[in-house]
Amino acid sequence: MEKQTPRPKAIDTEPGYIAIVTLEDDRVLRVDLSNLVLEAGFEPLQEPTEFATATLSESGTVQWRSGSSITTDRLLELVGEHYRAYLRLWQGSKNFEFA
Numbered sequence: 001m002e003k004q005t006p007r008p009k010a011i012d013t014e015p016g017y018i019a020i021v022t023l024e025d026d027r028v029l030r031v032d033l034s035n036l037v038l039e040a041g042f043e044p045l046q047e048p049t050e051f052a053t054a055t056l057s058e059s060g061t062v063q064w065r066s067g068s069s070i071t072t073d074r075l076l077e078l079v080g081e082h083y084r085a086y087l088r089l090w091q092g093s094k095n096f097e098f099a
Helices: 072-094
Strands: 008-014 018-023 028-032
Touching (some): 028 072
């Protein structure tokens, strides 16, 4: 049986292109979207007031007033990328590697 991806039920934003996403299982994710706003189609989000317009559609897609949007799967992928990068930095600072 395939595990279903939890859907977002709430979103808020913080300065620095941070999205605070509450999932339907009540986990809260703090997602750094500063690289996303540099991608094609997401440039309007570089304006902090536009970034702050984030809302959720009924399907759980994050959307902005400008028309930019990101799916739940892509959002969770970005979370994974962020934490893998953080782990690599931590490993490097400790001269530590996983086998």
